[in-house]
Amino acid sequence: MKQWEVVIGIETHAQLQTRSKIFSGSSTAFGAEPNVQANAVDLALPGVLPVLNRGAVECAIRFGLAVEGEVAPKSVFARKNYFYPDLPKGYQISQYELPVVVGGKLTITLGEGDAAVEKTINLTRAHLEEDAGKSLHEDFHGKSGIDLNRAGTPLLEIVTEPDMRSSAEAVAYARALHALVRWIGICDGNMQEGSFRCDANVSVRPVGQQEFGTRREIKNLNSFRFMQQAIDYEVSWQINEIEEGRAIQQATVLFDPDTGETRSMRTKEDAHDYRYFPDPDLLPLMIDRDWVARTRADMPELPTAKKQRFVADFGLSAYDATTLTASLDIAGYYEAAVAVAGKGAAKPCANWVMVDLAARLNKDGLDIASSPVSAAQLGGLVARIADNTISNNIAKKVFEALWAGEGQSADEIIEKQGLKQITDTGAIEKLIDEVLAANAAMVAEFKAGKEKAFNALVGQAMKATKGKANPQQVNELLRKKLAGA
């Protein structure tokens, strides 16, 4: 049986987070009544002209810098001509021969923990273009409605080289890209609202063959799960076709989540001739080095750099560093917590953010940006663990109290609820004496060699102080006492 290699390239349409449209002043807010956010330019009334929104260009520059691509000093808007009712001008303003970003790369991580491997996905280009409106086929009794609110929304189309070799790689790439565009603040990444849509170009070839197989393009994948399912189905379909002796025809296909299958929408024969040509209504887009430099200065530290710094400066493991740089919000929260707790407490801060906070947020279905416990509060809490004011167990109580809003800071709650750890040796010795006196049976068991009894005695001592005694001191003093008794 032949071995097959899968080849995948991804095209992503990321809606840019500008307040107004790419060539008009209309709002880009989602969810308004149909056509209320469509002005004369969006409606393509006779005589109107496009004016480029520099905010959209700014987004493209940010992206180019983030993926280490070349931000083109000169790029050109071109018209892509085709008729469709939700395309008001009868052409889409896009970029064709000269895109705004050339090249670039994105590193993806495959597998988890120690088995994780990295792979670089090369980008071909990224270009600016306008979105079309929407055709509404329901509720109009055999007719179609047109909503032009979305028409003219700025998009960045990001195109990869055919570098991915499995659906898992494709999904890893899509996830990494999704995280990056949100990280640099150019796209909200809302896949349900269509802010981030992927097309996958899929082909297969016998392992060892140089030439690519004929590709089919799966359009409009709007979730990572569907992407995986669609590619897996498409791959097995293509292999089956070839093995049955049928050649693959270049085609555009749609994925049906209900059946889990892909089906052909149009083949190469009925592909459009888009008659691209430079848009004479817009001057070439010139981006000078100053603009790039200003944008660079305004960029957040990128995830890769931040990850490396977390490892180098905070001594985190690569895995922890990756988890804490999953989004700008998480990384920002973590760094703010460390800033309060102190660099020495960076590791416990990481654990608190990744484990305790994550679990609590998950329980209430919240994201970190809306956490009731602020980064400063969590940092203050971790600081009190680090300086032995409270134990880890008490800290969990304090955390719950902070979550419930019972105080402004860990210190306030510790003070108010008297949770300060008992570290006075005399006080602990006195306590241990009481525990030993009250638990003669356990002492006897311990002396008979039952190590378990020691833990029970520790438990009794902790219980007597409502957990406030320093556990380490309790351990040490108890050993000493038992040895001497």
Place this chain on the structure above:
Amino acid sequence: MIERSLKSLAAALAGKEISSVELTQTYLDRIARLNPDINAYITVAPEKSLAQAKAADARIAAGQTTALTGIPLAQKDIFCAQGWRTTCGSKMLDNFVSPYDATVIERLNTAGAVILGKTNMDEFAMGSSNETSYFGAVKNPWDRDRVSGGSSGGSAAAVAARLAPAATATDTGGSIRQPAALCGLTGLKPTYGVVSRYGMIAYASSLDQGGPMARSAEDCALLLDAMAGFDPRDSTSLERPADDYLRDLERPLAGLRIGLPKEFFGEGCDAAVMASIEAAIAEYRKLGAETVEVSLPNMKLSVPAYYVIAPAEASSNLSRYDGVRYGYRAPEYADLNDMYAKTRAQGFGDEVKRRILIGTYVLSHGYYDAYYLQAQRIRRLIADDFRTAFKQCDVIMGPTSPTTAFKLGEKIDDPVQMYLFDIFTLGVNLAGLPGMSVPCGLVDGLPVGLQLIGDYFSEARLLNVAHRYQQATDWHLRRPAGLD
């Protein structure tokens, strides 16, 4: 009153010799009487015009006037004007009432000018004789069996027939200069980017340019002052300080270097027309100008280059007329594609369809390099020719059109002959230069136009050169007979 210059009308209005309402009514009466035959206007709306005139009179009474306050003007029906039917000469937009003002309209409204009506034009500005208009051909007031020229034939006929003191027009390949020549008027096509294209319905975006059409250079200067200026809504509008187009009008012409391209003075131009041109140049020599022979070797390529680039852009610009959102929609259709096909087949005339087909073809996969890119290369060569010529001279002169106005119906069935009629004007648009046409004679009772071409942004100089000639001659004061 109808023979007076804009400046003199402004003085009459300011001096309360006449009110704007009276002046506007005078023209509306003439339009009612003469337009049914001449067909210069597609739309007149007296109540709208008179309301504007009334507002202008109030401004005049309050002493808040500009050079154009209260002056009625004809607007080419290519400019969107809020509340006005704006057809662009097409059945496709027969029912379109614009909800917004073109920048040119907005500027003229702000200046206090009155819109007399919307003038006839070749459909979507595609034509050289005004015979492609859905609203019928315009008759040349000098001879009503002849064409008024195109595409701004309605504006030209309106001014020539004294149905307006001046008009706006647009020029993509000669559409201001050629009808001005054929109707005995002065017209100016500015440097590309000087007048905003916002709200000016696009034919060929990289060539289209609005400008004034009037009886004299001085009137054109006044009008251009109000029309021109940077517009942030047009990305191809030039961001430069506002020019004063009146500043150089009186400058003496001594030492002016006139370039005479040998390609303008060879074959292809009617002998009597050429004699008028030669006489005009002799007049300029008398005024102190020198002449020098220059060459525009690629001029003959301007026709093929233009008829690739303009249709290419038009094929895309006119895609928005699809029957979906506004304008004409075929009454019956089977499905979406049928709706598109029938709407566009029924809504567009033959010449528009011809150019959409040519444009679609030259942009198609496999033909783009051979046609569109090649035409762009020729365009650069033509611009280079002018650049070279302007090293030797200040202004280029020659005929605007090879003949005087031809007969209605004479060329309409022969597109190539019609296209070749624009041989002297197309290069100016391809290069983006300013150009004028100035009346310089009559041949068999029909006007001849002298074309002046200047370097980029030399509008003030061109107007000066035209104005001094008009002070020395009276061709621009001649008027067609039988208009009273």
